[in-house]
Amino acid sequence: MTNLSASRELDALVAEKVFRLEVCRCEQPSSCGFGPQQCAFGCGGWIPLAHSTSIAAAWLVVEKLSDKWEMNLRTILPARDYVCEFKLVVKNKCIVDAQHPFEHVWNNPVDTAPLAICLAALKAVGDKVPAHD
Numbered sequence: 001m002t003n004l005s006a007s008r009e010l011d012a013l014v015a016e017k018v019f020r021l022e023v024c025r026c027e028q029p030s031s032c033g034f035g036p037q038q039c040a041f042g043c044g045g046w047i048p049l050a051h052s053t054s055i056a057a058a059w060l061v062v063e064k065l066s067d068k069w070e071m072n073l074r075t076i077l078p079a080r081d082y083v084c085e086f087k088l089v090v091k092n093k094c095i096v097d098a099q100h101p102f103e104h105v106w107n108n109p110v111d112t113a114p115l116a117i118c119l120a121a122l123k124a125v126g127d128k129v130p131a132h133d
């Protein structure tokens, strides 16, 4: 997962895992442009937004998770990399402790903020975090 780069493939993964959308799997979904809208070829799937390349679309990921996850985004010098961290909070009480080692996630440093947000968000909703949903 840490090897994922900003791409339409990653956008689709975020749409599936974070937004719980059935994503278009047609041969040439790029001809549909960017979402959110349903595929024009009748597969019933959704065209993902550009979550991994657009900060506006990445911010929707932050907002989607903000019911339970606090987000910190920071730059790392000297390379000006980005690290995004999500911390699981329940009823105003952070539940990060030794018994919940996976409820505090972050990405390895990457070139852009949207990519950092997407990678950390996928960790947050991953199957190592049973408390989400």
Ligand SMILES: [Zn+2]
Pocket (backbone or CB within 6 Å): 024, 025, 026, 029, 039, 040, 041, 042, 043, 044, 045
């Ligand atoms: Zn389709």
